[in-house]
Amino acid sequence: MDLDIKKIKEQAIKEIEGVKNSEEWEQIKNKYFSRKSGELAKLLKDIKDVSEDLRPKFGAMANQVKDELEKALDIKMSELKYKGNGNLERDFIDVTLNVEKYKLGHLHPVTQISMELEDIFKSMGFMILDGPELESDYYNFEALNIPSWHPARDTQDTFYIDPLTSSGHDPQLLRTHTSPVQVRAMQKYGAPLRCVVPGRVFRNEATDASHEHTFYQLEGLMIDKDISISNLIAVMKELLSGIFKTEVKVRLRPGYFPFVEPGFELDIQCLICGGKGCPVCKQSGWVELLPCGLVHPNVLKYGGIDPKKYSGFAFGLGLTRLVMMKYKIDDIRLLQSGDLRFLNQF
């Protein structure tokens, strides 16, 4: 009996090793494991006839052989699969099947429009600059002709990181506009100068459909000899036809900003309602798109440029608002929401 078990095992192992394809594998498996006629089933039957005291020993041996053979069969199957001789039907890979593609992200609509604008300005010889979002009181206000007592500060409340001036250093704040880079650029590059500054800005706002605490602007600055309003208007026209690729109605109103003189508000007719009135244009039919003006002599001086020799224009384009106009988005809060149902549309 003892020998029978060993013989069966040796024979089985030899046969399993010789298997060359899945049909043979199936045959061998049946030969040994078939419930009715398999060699192992027969063996177990024989064990019943063994004397009671030897039965546990043979039972254990038979079980061990069963385990070993199962393992050998498993190994053989993986070997066959590896060599490609396995069950072709089961292992078939349809290489023409459409697998789910990796979902690639894309640029945020504000980034897209910013890059588009950068291209337009680069083509007109403007540099693309950036500046710190955590800005000093000096660059954000003081150097832009907005001293600490100036009421214009009230229209640009922001988040103060360190409002204490007692320590003697310049208070730090989240910049309320990209204009501080005007003076930074003048100090760094001098005149003549042509640059645009796209970037993120912050205000302490009560948020609604057209106000956010965080939004994007693109500052523009051109300084040279004899720069006048007509240069400003020419550049603005080039810009608007570049962005909207269609005729957009605009109007110029006088506007007040301490760092320009004279100052203007350039409005475009609301592209969402076509001028009829909606929440975005506050029912007026017009959207403030672009404040602009000629750089105030004091600001040129802060930038180290002689206002008697040079003049310039500056504008501050609301990038976020521009995106809203371009894609007819009626709630500014969507842009910062990170909501993929919204973002995937761009």
Ligand code: PHE
């Ligand atoms: N910095 C101003 C604002 O954010 C906009 C502006 C820029 C106005 C340049 C005039 C010239 O409100």
